[in-house]
Amino acid sequence: MLCDFHTHTTLSDGSLTPMELIHRAVQRGYRAVAITDHMGVGGLEEYLALVTKECRLAESYWDIIAMPGVEFTHLPPGAIGEAARAAKEMGARLVIVHGETLVEPVPAGTNLAALSSPHVDILAHPGMLTTEEARLAAANGILLEVSARKGHCLANGRVAKLGRQAGARLVVNSDTHHPEDMLTLEFRRSVALGAGLGDSEVMEELPAGIAALLERVGISKKRRQ
Template structure:
């Protein structure tokens, strides 16, 4: 079943209302969507509360809405506390904005996220190290294969390191506008293009999201 664990709405820097994003995803065949707007200490509680209000209308469209946040540009020393607070507020999923080669993310962000039990996904982790990927495997943190332009430059590296470390991979859009949401065909091309075999692609694209999040 199609999933996307990293999307944005007008609650941060996206273009769509939360329910409009859900509706467009439903039309494409998605069954699980996580809304993970950019969060820091100023807006984390607001985002969790706001997105939670969309659970019922999402159900009407046949979509399991995961309430989440993407912890973004916080100093590494503050990431674990923010992730813990998000889960305390009943966020279903916590994503951390990784050390993408496009942005001046603080060094140590990847390492902190990979060692945090309250983090579920490290988004666009750039040139993630093997040691950090091994920590991710130990703590149940998935590394992201991303469709986002620019961030996706290192997808091949992320796949190779994740395979060596034995950590989980997920495929996300990092959607900010309607055209960012991917069809199944595009998702398939993204995984194979990142260096996964057809069987590996099938396994990742058919991820049981709820089982993964139980970790």
């Protein structure tokens, strides 16, 4: 099942409108796609209202699960928990946090704050993830992202290794900004194998993680199939 829980549109720094992104996902055979533009707290409500409307329209015509989401980016760590709670209240189906990637000066403490919030679903590109953080992800059912994106992917091996050791679930996301970034099953497999996962993990644990995530964000079993 091809799903992608981390994409950007013209509403932040991507080049596709939400509807074009969803339509391209339909054409590629995605079962589910989440739109997760970079956000702080200003304009969150308007953004989520707009994306929710687009997702509902797409779902009413096309066979895809289209989820309004958000990627909280460079927020002060102390503000992440409350922002995530507010986003869920405003209709975000999925909340991800822009983790401490090696290639940007993300505020220290971001990973820990994200993994401590019950309203965060995915910690994106966690960079120099610690064992403590990986254990927290496992305990709280938050997925750790293995990133297909240039730069953010530099720590994929570490994230996969510590995540597996701690029993945390992993998810491969594209972090799409442009059409050529979108996933295929083959590319997702290569990214996972490149991060050090084995064939059986790619075949069994990644799909199990996707199923767990869809369940976590409230997609019914019937729609997940």
